[in-house]
Amino acid sequence: MKEAGITKDTPDPHHGKIERDENGEATGLLRESAKDLVYHIMPPYSFEEFYEGLQLVLDECIRLGLTSIHASMVSPTEFKAMQALKRERKLGIRVAVHLSGRDEGMVEGAIAAGIETPFGDEWLKITEAEWVFDTSTSGRTAAYYEPYVGEPENTGILLYDQDDIEKRVLMTHKAGIRVGLDGVGDRGIDRSLDAIEKALKAYPRDDHRHRIEHCCYVTPAIQDRLLKLDVIDASATGFLHDLGDAYKANRGAEAMKYMWPHRTLIDRGIPAPGHSDASICDANPWLAIYSMVTRKTSSGDVLYAAEGVEPVEAIKAYSIDGAYAAWEEDIKGTVEVGKLADLVVVDRDPLSIKHDDLNKVTTLMTVIDGKIAYKR
CATH class of the missing domain: 3.20.20.140 (Metal-dependent hydrolases)
Structure with missing residues (x-):
């Protein structure tokens, strides 16, 4: 926040908000376009x-x-x-x-x-x-x-x-x-x-x-x-x-x-x-x-x-x-x-198991373009 120059007096940007405490000091939470205030000092991914x-x-x-x-x-x-x-x-x-x-x-x-x-x-x-x-x-x-x-x-x-x-x-x-x-x-x-x-x-x-x-x-x-x-x-x-x-x-x-x-x-x-x-x-x-x-x-x-x-x-x-x-x-x-030829093999039949077990379905094999891309 210091590097970005964000202080108590920094106004909220258009389409954004700087969250502040009861004393008006910035808390560190920047909402939506307010994030741009710090993005410009962060090095981009190469x-x-x-x-x-x-x-x-x-x-x-x-x-x-x-x-x-x-x-x-x-x-x-x-x-x-x-x-x-x-x-x-x-x-x-x-x-x-x-x-x-x-x-x-x-x-x-x-x-x-x-x-x-x-x-x-x-x-x-x-x-x-x-x-x-x-x-x-x-x-x-x-x-x-x-x-x-x-x-x-x-x-x-x-x-x-x-x-x-x-x-x-x-x-x-x-x-x-x-x-x-x-x-x-x-x-x-x-x-x-x-x-x-x-x-x-x-x-x-x-x-x-x-x-x-x-x-x-x-x-x-x-x-x-x-x-x-x-x-x-x-x-x-x-x-x-x-x-x-x-x-x-x-x-x-x-x-x-x-x-x-x-x-x-x-x-x-x-x-x-x-x-x-x-x-x-x-x-x-x-x-x-x-x-x-x-x-x-x-x-x-x-x-x-x-x-x-x-x-x-x-x-x-x-x-x-x-x-x-x-x-x-x-x-x-x-x-x-x-x-x-893209398809997936899973460890159980999702159409016959209990609905509460759907989150347990696991991939055994992923086939992409007719080739095995992953096998457990």
């Missing part, structure tokens, strides 16, 4: 550091039984490392890249180059440009219409002005690049859908597959808008397991009725692939699948059991729906003739 670390992360994903991942907010350095691993035949796992809207010039450069999504091959493919517009319910910054429990003045923070995010979405959509906006609270999701709706009205396009990333608090009104606009609910199912207790504490038990409401989403025909947002949550998909079925958090608390789904439906969210969300349903998502 290409070499990310290249080495990425291999470790991808190896862990393969060990967990993942054959494809969607990589969020990929910076230029990170994308270069992915390309280097691919050239050297070390990538090992299939990656759908979300270009980082936070890295100024990255999306604009892709547009200037004439890139449209999806762009790439079955190993490394640009599938969207993503902006972190809304943020964290567990951190009490996600944007809601109603205030947080115990904080009547706090309804969260959006990280862009509305006219700014609308210009970015319009520019990207017009260029033929799919848009992903992080929307967590109902206000954040609605403002994200407002931007997408304006872009679609200006430049109508079928099968755009724009996404709301995380899309946690999905009220009936938001469900209607997702259907009307044909937007994918890229659901943060991993949050239910790892962060569900914090969500309940911060938003109240009644709000859990519309938090990741997968039973309703499936019944209404809203595409809702699951994800972990690793390293925010554990990358193990079976923890999220367990919670989608049982509606249990890591502590065992049940968050509105009526929104639980069947095991096969939860598995579909991590296979068929994930493939659809990357325009890859013709080559992956199911094991059948003519599709990529």
Whole structure:
């Protein structure tokens, strides 16, 4: 804090907050854009550091039984490392890249180059440009219409002005690049859908597959808008397991009725692939699948059991729906003739075991492109 020059007199930045004690002194907790006050004095990861670390992360994903991942907010350095691993035949796992809207010039450069999504091959493919517009319910910054429990003045923070995010979405959509906006609270999701709706009205396009990333608090009104606009609910199912207790504490038990409401989403025909947002949550998909079925958090608390789904439906969210969300349903998502030879062998039948044992499912073998990538 001293190195960054943050003092009692430092004002809160736009779209951020410096937490302070009763004397007005900064406590060290920086929320959302306030983090930028210290980021500028932190040395960035080098290409070499990310290249080495990425291999470790991808190896862990393969060990967990993942054959494809969607990589969020990929910076230029990170994308270069992915390309280097691919050239050297070390990538090992299939990656759908979300270009980082936070890295100024990255999306604009892709547009200037004439890139449209999806762009790439079955190993490394640009599938969207993503902006972190809304943020964290567990951190009490996600944007809601109603205030947080115990904080009547706090309804969260959006990280862009509305006219700014609308210009970015319009520019990207017009260029033929799919848009992903992080929307967590109902206000954040609605403002994200407002931007997408304006872009679609200006430049109508079928099968755009724009996404709301995380899309946690999905009220009936938001469900209607997702259907009307044909937007994918890229659901943060991993949050239910790892962060569900914090969500309940911060938003109240009644709000859990519309938090990741997968039973309703499936019944209404809203595409809702699951994800972990690793390293925010554990990358193990079976923890999220367990919670989608049982509606249990890591502590065992049940968050509105009526929104639980069947095991096969939860598995579909991590296979068929994930493939659809990357325009890859013709080559992956199911094991059948003519599709990529990617599959996983697990230690028990997830369709016949007790639902409470789904979090114990373990990967015995991961096969990618017809080759054994991991064997226990």
